[in-house]
Amino acid sequence: MRPSRPTGPLVALVAAAALAIGVGVAPASAHPPHPGHGGKVPVATGYGGAVATVDADATKVGLDVLRRGGNAVDAAVAAAATLGVTEPFSSGIGGGGFFVYYDAASGQVHTIDGRETAPAAMRSDAFVENGVPIPFADAVTSGLSVGVPGTPRTWATALEQWGSLDLRRALRGATDVARRGFVVDQTFVDQTTANLARFSAFRSSSDLFLRRGAPPAVGSVFRNRDLAETYDLLARKGVDALYTGRLAEEIVRTVQDPPVRRSSPLVVRPGLLQLGDLASYQSPLRPPTLVSYRGLDVYGMAPPSSGGSTVGEALNILEASDLGDTTQTLHHYLEASALAFADRNRYVGDPAFVDVPLEELLSDGFAAERACLIDPTTALPKPVAPGAPDGDYAACETTAVGTEGTDGQSTTHLTTADRWGNVVAYTLTIESLGGNGIVVPGRGFLLNNELTDFNFTDTQGGVDPNLPGPGKRPRSSMAPTIILSDGAPFLALGSPGGSTIITTVLQILVNRLELGMDLPAAVAAPRATQRNTVAVQAEPGFDRTALQALGHTFVDNPEIGAATGIEFLDDGSLLAVAEPVRRGGGSAAVVARGR
Numbered sequence: 001m002r003p004s005r006p007t008g009p010l011v012a013l014v015a016a017a018a019l020a021i022g023v024g025v026a027p028a029s030a031h032p033p034h035p036g037h038g039g040k041v042p043v044a045t046g047y048g049g050a051v052a053t054v055d056a057d058a059t060k061v062g063l064d065v066l067r068r069g070g071n072a073v074d075a076a077v078a079a080a081a082t083l084g085v086t087e088p089f090s091s092g093i094g095g096g097g098f099f100v101y102y103d104a105a106s107g108q109v110h111t112i113d114g115r116e117t118a119p120a121a122m123r124s125d126a127f128v129e130n131g132v133p134i135p136f137a138d139a140v141t142s143g144l145s146v147g148v149p150g151t152p153r154t155w156a157t158a159l160e161q162w163g164s165l166d167l168r169r170a171l172r173g174a175t176d177v178a179r180r181g182f183v184v185d186q187t188f189v190d191q192t193t194a195n196l197a198r199f200s201a202f203r204s205s206s207d208l209f210l211r212r213g214a215p216p217a218v219g220s221v222f223r224n225r226d227l228a229e230t231y232d233l234l235a236r237k238g239v240d241a242l243y244t245g246r247l248a249e250e251i252v253r254t255v256q257d258p259p260v261r262r263s264s265p266l267v268v269r270p271g272l273l274q275l276g277d278l279a280s281y282q283s284p285l286r287p288p289t290l291v292s293y294r295g296l297d298v299y300g301m302a303p304p305s306s307g308g309s310t311v312g313e314a315l316n317i318l319e320a321s322d323l324g325d326t327t328q329t330l331h332h333y334l335e336a337s338a339l340a341f342a343d344r345n346r347y348v349g350d351p352a353f354v355d356v357p358l359e360e361l362l363s364d365g366f367a368a369e370r371a372c373l374i375d376p377t378t379a380l381p382k383p384v385a386p387g388a389p390d391g392d393y394a395a396c397e398t399t400a401v402g403t404e405g406t407d408g409q410s411t412t413h414l415t416t417a418d419r420w421g422n423v424v425a426y427t428l429t430i431e432s433l434g435g436n437g438i439v440v441p442g443r444g445f446l447l448n449n450e451l452t453d454f455n456f457t458d459t460q461g462g463v464d465p466n467l468p469g470p471g472k473r474p475r476s477s478m479a480p481t482i483i484l485s486d487g488a489p490f491l492a493l494g495s496p497g498g499s500t501i502i503t504t505v506l507q508i509l510v511n512r513l514e515l516g517m518d519l520p521a522a523v524a525a526p527r528a529t530q531r532n533t534v535a536v537q538a539e540p541g542f543d544r545t546a547l548q549a550l551g552h553t554f555v556d557n558p559e560i561g562a563a564t565g566i567e568f569l570d571d572g573s574l575l576a577v578a579e580p581v582r583r584g585g586g587s588a589a590v591v592a593r594g595r
């Protein structure tokens with residue numbers, strides 16, 4: 001079954017808003033610098049391939065690759081590398097991510113696990129001092145939270161497996177943007193301002209991102225020649241140049257002896273990373289998660305991400321439920337999210353260390369058992385207990401109650417498609433906005449603080465699957481998702497937002513598949529996120545009244561997620577969609593416009 005594109009008041013409103021700012025491909029800049037975040041258009045429809053990212057430069061670079069005959073994988077790597085320049089606080093070669101790829105020739109979906117990895121010296125109590133967890137803020141800005149970056153290896157793996165360009169050519173556009181510069185917009189200034197205290201603490205970070213101690217001005221040109229040189233190095237020597245040799249030594253030195261100014265009040269703990277950790281890093285291919293939802297095949301990212309398992313379990317719960325009207329659909333969306341998060345927290349971690357019952361978590365029997373807990377008339381008290389994915393699903397069962405860990409709010413998602421029908425959904429991150437705040441001196445990129453995605457202490461009564469460990473990958477929430485209908489692409493999407501990634505992807509799917517919205521409306525609609533907490537977090541525009549009557553309580557969250565996606569329409573055209581407003585709005589483009 002392939003849901004048709006509905007029309008209606010909300011659809012018309014979003015379409016009108018998109019038209020007002022000029023739907024289609026942003027005009028290519030004839031002269032340097034690149035246009036920066038300005039000139040973004042969030043919706044584009046057409047043929048020949050598409051790119052959707054949060055940033056006009058990244059979308060343009062990806063589109064240029066498609067126009068010159070590159071495929072969706074080439075465009076995804078090129079766009080991701082450009083995001084490392086123009087959105088350096090959300091992603092970059094100091095971080096990691098998850099790459100989901102639909103291969104049109106074989107009809108198969110593949111994934112790459114480019115998750116950052118803990119050093120071999122990391123123990124389960126690495127974030128505990130004198131018997132108590134260290135303050136989360138201290139861990140955020142530290143060497144201790146730095147995992148081995150996975151992004152460079154992910155790019156190399158993707159290009160080797162499925163690309164048509166080599167790394168040198170895939171990095172060319174991004175290197176050009178880094179060298180020539182781009183125009184700073186308000187979002188870049190806001191994100192720099194949010195990091196002012198941290199960047200000021202490190203000479204390498206303030207030298208790169210600050211101008212006389214302040215963020216660069218809106219409209220000024222931002223160049224990152226150090227990153228251009230680093231990209232040149234990777235282009236010449238391959239990504240091994242980051243995992244071994246001088247650059248690897250500089251990364252290790254930065255982690256073990258963070259270049260914090262003596263005058264800084266920040267307590268910056270050194271990290272455990274060693275050269276051997278970098279040299280041994282792998283970005284393995286993993287089988288995707290797969291659930292069937294109303295006849296559609298929904299592919300996602302398997303552990304160590306919890307994205308595929310949690311979105312998949314929640315969809316199964318929804319399919320096992322009677323959704324009814326809009327209020328009941330949203331009530332079930334919130335309840336299914338809470339139930340699936342309880343199970344995620346209890347069971348999902350790095351599969352090299354934890355026996356994740358993935359098959360049972362994604363089974364219809366388990367979903368039916370969880371769905372039978374939902375009362376259409378009253379919200380469940382939160383937090384709910386995890387279920388028992390044990391293959392025995394005769395009755396509704398529960399076990400002990402757990403609590404939710406903490407997740408960051410950074411990250412970025414891009415979606416690409418090419419003329420041959422290949423599709424990429426790629427989410428990447430350096431964890432916090434600004435990662436650990438530390439630029440590798442002279443190299444032009446920030447390091448991640450991904451190891452803060454581990455739980456610092458046991459949250460699950462002695463069975464926490466997400467405690468630190470040597471060589472372990474912290475559990476992620478990244479949920480790059482590709483959906484097939486009758487074996488052909490129907491929808492690809494993803495979002496940033498820490499653990500809200502999961503509910504953002506799920507809510508967009510509910511909006512699109514159950515509530516009659518088209519994709520631009522589904523992405524734009526106000527969001528709510530229930531991650532098994534007492535109160536639901538909701539954006540101000542989310543209509544709460546009918547759900548409050550069912551017992552849901554709400555707290556405000558000003559902005560949840562910043563998604564991108566591509567829908568493959570019945571007439572063969574592509575509908576590329578980015579956020580119209582959140583995070584300053586995203587950028588969608590197609591190779592050839594029209595329907």
Ligand code: GLY
Nearest residue numbers: 431476477478498
């Ligand atoms: N760092 C965000 C995530 O992996 O979910």
